[in-house]
Amino acid sequence: MEFGEKTLYQEARSVIAEIAEKANLKRGSILVIGCSTSEIVGAKIGTNSVPAVAAEVFGAFLDYAKENGIYLAVQCCEHLNRAIVIERAAAAGLEIVNAVPQPKAGGSMATQAYAMLQDPVVVEEIKADAGIDIGFTLIGMHLKRVAVPVRLENNRIGEALVVAARTRPKFIGGVRAVYDETML
Numbered sequence: 001m002e003f004g005e006k007t008l009y010q011e012a013r014s015v016i017a018e019i020a021e022k023a024n025l026k027r028g029s030i031l032v033i034g035c036s037t038s039e040i041v042g043a044k045i046g047t048n049s050v051p052a053v054a055a056e057v058f059g060a061f062l063d064y065a066k067e068n069g070i071y072l073a074v075q076c077c078e079h080l081n082r083a084i085v086i087e088r089a090a091a092a093g094l095e096i097v098n099a100v101p102q103p104k105a106g107g108s109m110a111t112q113a114y115a116m117l118q119d120p121v122v123v124e125e126i127k128a129d130a131g132i133d134i135g136f137t138l139i140g141m142h143l144k145r146v147a148v149p150v151r152l153e154n155n156r157i158g159e160a161l162v163v164a165a166r167t168r169p170k171f172i173g174g175v176r177a178v179y180d181e182t183m184l
Contacts, residue, residue, distance in 0.1 A: 015134075035107070046077065049104060051112065055116075076099075076110040096123055131165050148166050
């Protein structure tokens, strides 16, 4: 699908590649994604769930994630209390809940994630290393404790604005503390 010069797949691929680079994601890192397909097509969030759009955008994210060893954690909409769809391998130690996302109860992106991941499970929460928020879905609750905003050059998918964040370890100590600059 095209909404401008690039297809949605190309736009999504550019977004995930940029945040992965800027957040310095390594193999095994978890990237949380919140997405309103309604916003991508120019409608108000929650009013026009579009499974075909989710399939194209999630396809781009999944291709990149597989190539780079990153786990995707896809946030469901408010009807499933913003639960997370993730690969079972990344959910070690997390309590799995029983829910299967649907376009109108979980959202189109979470539905696609559940259909396209190799061994999907749903958990209530995650603490991800970075995040992509497409259409202001509010992913902050699923990021590690210290989130740092990341300004993206590729900040749109379709009509939706994209905001992103990475995380860093907390600073502890006081005036005499010394910090590892590579972790900032």
